[in-house]
Amino acid sequence: MKHAMRLHPAYTLEQLHQYLAVPASSRPLVSYQPDSLEPENAFSEKESARLREIVDSGDGVYPKAKVSKLLIDLSWASSRLEGNTYTYLDTQTLIEYGQRNEDKPLEEAAMILNHKRAIEFILTHSTLTVDTIQQIHALLADNTLAPNSRHFLEKDRCGVIRSYTPEGFEIDGFSYLPPQAEGRPPGFITAQLDRLIEATHTLDSPVNQSFFLMTRLPYLQPFYDANKRTSRIGCNIPLISRGLTPMSFVDFDKGRYLAGMIAFYELGDERLAKDAFLDAYLSSAFRYLPFTEAQRVILATEKDQHVADAKRFILEGVMENTPIWRKKASDAPLRPSVAPP
Secondary structure, three states: OEEOOOOOOOOOOHHHHHHOOOOOOHHHOOOOHHHHOOOOEOOOOOHHHHHHHEEOOOOOOOOOOHHHHHHHHHHHHHHHHHHOOOHHHHHHHHHHOOOOOOOHHHHHHHHHHHHHHHHHHHOOOOOOOOOHHHHHHHHHEOEEEEEEEEHHOHHHHHEEEOOOOOOOOOOOOOOOOOOOOHHHHOOHHHHHHHHHHHHHHHOOOOHHHHHHHHHHHEEEEEEEEHHHHHHHHOOOOHHOOOEOOOOOOOOOHHHHHHHHHHHHHHOOOOOHHHHHHHHHHHHHHHHOOOOOOOHHHHHHHHHHHHHHHHHHHHHHOOOOOOHHHHOOOOOOOOOOOOOOO
């Protein structure tokens, strides 16, 4: 499959930012385009190979310490993108000791714990199927811990693909209108989700599969809510199953995340989403690669520069001296063949 990143030919990057500065209510309404689910590689073959050189550390298992770190990192970061106000320390205390912050809403603790359960699930169920995505959604959307929260769903809608939405289905802050079940043939959204997963499997690298899931799942909006949450957990499946470092979303800037999604949803343009994804994934990878203690001290103050150098290597093939990621402490693998603690 050829490299075919989607972009809007009428927009320069500057014009894309100008478009995003216009309020959603003043932007033209855009409807769902089925051809957006056609399998296309956002990262070229060379870009994917260079990226894998950085984030693939061999053949093995996630140590328990890395699993524990991922549970905290991804639970906190994904919840934060939803507006959750738990700090990283709050999240660590909740996950490791079961103690919630009594000064914050119960629904925020529930969101963190639902994420933890969903992450544990993909660490032991790393085959990408429609059923896997539905089970991830069911765990994330479960309202058991906060039955009156708007962030969760009743049991009969958890893991269930959308069908009837009499109140209409829109996304706050977007002028994109997802496919409305009422105006489509019966089973349309189910068939589109099947098609999305099939398309993901045809892509030529785990990183392309991950990016495709992160952007296309919430574009389709197959569930009644928690679609972006599901995509952030689900997009880790191709990475984890192939022994690559996970995407923790810890350093994924919310403004860039939303801007990239809006540009794709409304204009079909992937440039902003790809750029933000690459920065965030490299930053995340540097949290999980087996660096020495001395290297970690360096990264504590110079991480941005090392991420920028790695990004230039991936996109341009330019390598400055011997990069820090080529001096990893070991070639120990990160493949999660053990159950989480």
